[in-house]
Amino acid sequence: MTMRTILKGWVERYLSDEEALTLLLVLVAGFAAIIWLGRMLAPFLTALVIAFLLQGAVSALTRRHVPQLMAVIIVFMAFISVLLTMAFILMPLIWNQMVSLVQETPRMFASGQSWLDELQARYPNLITPDQMQSWIGVASREISQLGQRAITLSLASLGNIMALIIYLVLVPILVFFMLKDREVLVGFTLSLLPQKRKLLTRIWEEMDAQIANYIRGKFIEIIIVGSVAFFTFAFFGLPYSALLAVLVGFSVLVPYIGAAVATLPVAAVAGFHFGISDQFAYVLVAYGIIQALDGNVLVPVLFSEAVNLHPVSIIVAVLFFGGIWGFWGIFFAIPLATLLKALVFAWPRGLQERDAERAAVTDSAPV
Structure with a gap:
């Protein structure tokens, strides 16, 4: 049995049906869109994940006889509260600690070098001076590259401040309408697919x-x-x-x-x-x-x-x-x-x- 015969039999077996071809096209189109358009669609994909995450809370409220729109508003306001807390409390704290850590890195490196000197003095046969110098050289290069990456990241962040603002504004809007009009959006998506x-x-x-x-x-x-x-x-x-x-x-x-x-x-x-x-x-x-x-x-x-x-x-x-x-x-x-x-x-x-x-x-x- 030749390879061509095997491939022909596999295609006839798995791709001869309309539903199988539809499934294959949907998968290929989805992966292609994410690979080539993922950067442009990033706000939409982010909002989709967040809406998917919040939908469980909306469904839980509606099961307790809370009106759909009221449940969406309650969950959305809770999401905005968490977002604002992260933006104005958690992120500045993390940023300050990151800056302090970068500033303290030379002291940490000097302390590590002293520890290596002490280790080499205690175990001269286990760690040779050449090995210790090699480790110190590798660590120095890594720290230097880390500093360069931090500077590059800071400059890139300054250039992408508009993108961050777009995320902070656009993503919550998308999340709200995905939660509010979920049935309409799902119905529209299903209308694009074959009936079978x-x-x-x-x-x-x-x-x-x-x-x-x-x-x-x-x-x-x-x-x-x-x-x-x-x-x-x-x-x-x-x-x-x-x-x-x-x-x-x-x-x-x-x-x-x-x-x-x-x-x-x-x-x-x-x-x-x-x-x-x-x-x-x-x-x-x-x-x-x-x-x-x-x-x-x-x-x-x-x-x-x-x-x-x-x-x-x-x-x-x-x-x-x-x-x-x-x-x-x-x-x-x-x-x-x-x-x-x-x-x-x-x-x-x-x-x-x-x-x-x-x-x-x-x-x-x-x-």
């Missing part, structure tokens, strides 16, 4: 609850982990508690990898502030407990119905989609992997049901 869309409906039903559960659960996880980390670091008197807590909170977006990456700055700041002491060990133990509770208690509770993927699949999805779409690729890596899994299982099952229905019709037809 049983396969699309099946895949969407399998994905809808999982995506909603994942986005809302991930948002709750970021808030809980970040808040617990902040109070824990503040309890131990660790400097830059807000900045480190935000980093730890957002590290949950990247399963497995994020926790390992967030450990480095936490350990570095704790080591510089407390030295190699009992307090340093307490901070790392507390941080380890936070990560353990997140992975073994919080994640199973929040995502018990959302994600059923092997860890290898999750890591590959994060690397692949993150490499293509950056932050949004990382954020949606697990939903996209779940979508591919749903396609793998729902597409053949839908075609099998179609064949069974056709066979039943043929058998029941008069001879």
